[in-house]
Amino acid sequence: MSSKPKVAFFDFACCEGCQLQVANLEEEILVLAQMVDVVEFREVMTGAAPAYDIAFIEGSITRRADENRLKDIRNRSKLLVAYGQCAVSGGINKLKNRRPGMDEVKKEVYGDSAGMPHLDTYPTKAIDEIVAVDFYIPGCPVNREEFLWVVKELLLGKTPRLPNYPVCVNCKLQENACLFDFSIICLGPLARAGCGAVCPANGVACCACRGTVDNPNKNAMHEILLKYNYTVEEIKKKFDIFAVDPEVQSGKK
């Protein structure tokens, strides 16, 4: 990209925690602002532009109206990056898809007000269920370093390739104690690394918020579950938190 690329940030259904990660880049954000032309970013500025070199999309799609907005952004963007697990897989928002119907979901959350028109909702979709996605930055929230790395790769004209190895690698390099040594079930052996293993490093089991490696060994996990008296259902619930399906290869790399 010869002149400064036009970059925009958009959010859909999410907690906006991922754009906060970007906004909190501190010193780097000043450099970033010199390297790219940020033309839209609701959390930090006002303004709009007709077309983008790179559009970063945060959040999942939960309303029909959002589909059109997303398609419009796609049409005006050269590259579209889904960042944050809501955008990548549907994330936590997708938990509601496991309920029998949207009416029940609305009632549980909004009680008597569930019928209000602005509370219109449908089963959550990931960004790539609506439009083509060029690159993914998984995680809940995204890792700032990884976000910057993707930006740099794109600026250099490279194809960013996410780590295709599990969180165990991050843990070992930091010499963290393995949670399995304390009989804590951790999804680290299947989960895609790149987070720096922040959860296990602080004694919290990995929930695979970045999805799995390309080819997770489910059979190996089944054997471990037996060893620790866990059922497959229990482990699936852990994967459900971030809408990760270890049965299908994600291909999101």
Next chain:
Amino acid sequence: MEILKISKEDFNSFIDEKRTASAPLEGPGDSISGHAEKWKTIGVVKKGANFVFAELNSAAELCLDYDVTVLPPKKYFLPPKETLLKFIPKKAESYAAVNHPGPIALIGVHHYDLAAIHLMDRAFSEGERDEHYMKRRENSVLIGIYPTKHYKYRFSSSVIRGQFRKAADIMLVAMNGFFVVEILTEKGKNYLQGAELQENDFSLADIEAAANKIKDDQKIPLPIELVPEFLEKNHDHSAWDYFGGKCFSCASCVLVCPTCYCFDVRDEVDLTLEAGKRVRTWDSCMLEDFALTGEGFNFRAGRGARFRHRIYRKGKHLFEKYGYFGCVGCGRCAGSCTAGIAGPVKVLKYMLEHKQ
């Protein structure tokens, strides 16, 4: 060279003096800048329930009575990530090598880790010499110690011989409030100048007994000399499917291995795109993409094949190439494997029990 002794208190105060002293300009510590540099002093310390090698802030942190460290000391010679070159992106004229390690002393390296360092020394010095590794080695002093604590996965006595003494500059034997100090190299002797060394009055038999007091529970189930041929004959053993089916390909076994040195090289740039570096990072033959080419051919796509390759490297390839069994029996792989399958003792036993 010579055998002396030092009290543990004197040893600790010597280490603390050394931490703040500068290394001599000749030999270890002779940095490119020509300025005397402080001895960076690394020792075994406690981290939670485990032990790790880390830079000492005080000799009081030193825990020489330990079972095993999470990572082996190779991390100081082949760091998990190190800069090989610096450059300005897209300007090939700007490539410049980065290589000026300061002097370090490693205290409390077990004999099996020393044997592993000796093997790494061979790998990085033979053929085209890797100056990044070798300079770090030259600028280091290794103070070994015979294990004083039992580790249930260790089987080093069945796989290493005396080669560890070729890597050590000094060997310590812990005895009744003292360390018996065996000085093995000139480098070790220079390092100890000024230490309160005393005449050794322990009998050699007592020292020998103390050095070997910890017995391993496990051992390789056949003489190591027979392992290469045994593996050669069992390339298609059912063990590879069996273990491949249980393996997460998480690479823990390889990352904690003191004789694994496979690496990747990649470029990193500043956000300004005005400066960059070529970095070397640890890699692992157990990971799915290890043998994947740019054109998309994966030459070791199966878990079983990768599992086999690791065992063959230890038991056959490195052994045949360097004359030392490629595994030093530290047991770290067995201890760190979530699936509980990585230990060579377990693998070879399974192969013997399930003959085809």
Next chain:
Amino acid sequence: MDKERGNTQKKRNSSLYLPEVATLINKREMTPDDSFFEFQLKNRSLGHLPGQFAEISVPGIGEAPISISSPPSKSRKFEMVIRRVGSVTGALHALKVGDSAGIRGPFGAAFPMAALKGRNLLFISGGIGLVPARSAILYALEHRQDYKDIIILFGCREPAQRLFTDALAQWQKREDIIFHESVDRTNGAPWHGNVGVITTLLPKLGKVNPVDTYAIVVGPPVMYKYVIMGLHDMDFSDDHIILSLERRMKCGVGKCGHCQMNDKYVCRDGPVFNYDRIKHLQEAI
């Protein structure tokens, strides 16, 4: 037949990973994915032998192993054909004449051209395998009197993927060599030549003396098994089959482990191997 080695990488005291500068002096597109590159070193010749490779890099993007396609030369120039498959090769494709790249090498074992003197040569090249093979073919043609029959077989997926089309046309015309080529499929392109995988060219050769002929085989991984079967049918013994194998060659000096094939480092023990020396290696073919 012992393999040969060229000057190994220029001795570098500071780091064996430190590249030299090579300037791009000529470049042209050969197929939509493959381009021809001619580089020039500052003050030495590369000193390579046919079949060797070098690590080419673009700072900030990375380094990739690339076969050298020109024959040995005393000049400071050397040639390569680079297929765009990833970030590094993509960045190399973006270079313009006058730009520079980093180079380390040459690396690896070469085709044993000296030892093959006085023999018949049968070159079998599939697709981009023609790139390293060309180095040996041009060497043999430069030293035509040193060899008896020279047979060149080339195959690729479709006409649009033919490399060095000028050279192919010349070889077709030359009286002192035998040349056949084929495409796996025409894919709609005008094509009057053979259609079929490369092994379908072998029967066209008629009687080849397997004792006095050495086959030099370079192609994609899937090709070797079938070509070796075809050569066995022609009574070639394994020591008369010479292969150049592809692997992920990262460091070029037998250390990083990526190219390992059983106990062999393809970057250092190969990429050229005599088939009889590697046929027992389960990870080879």
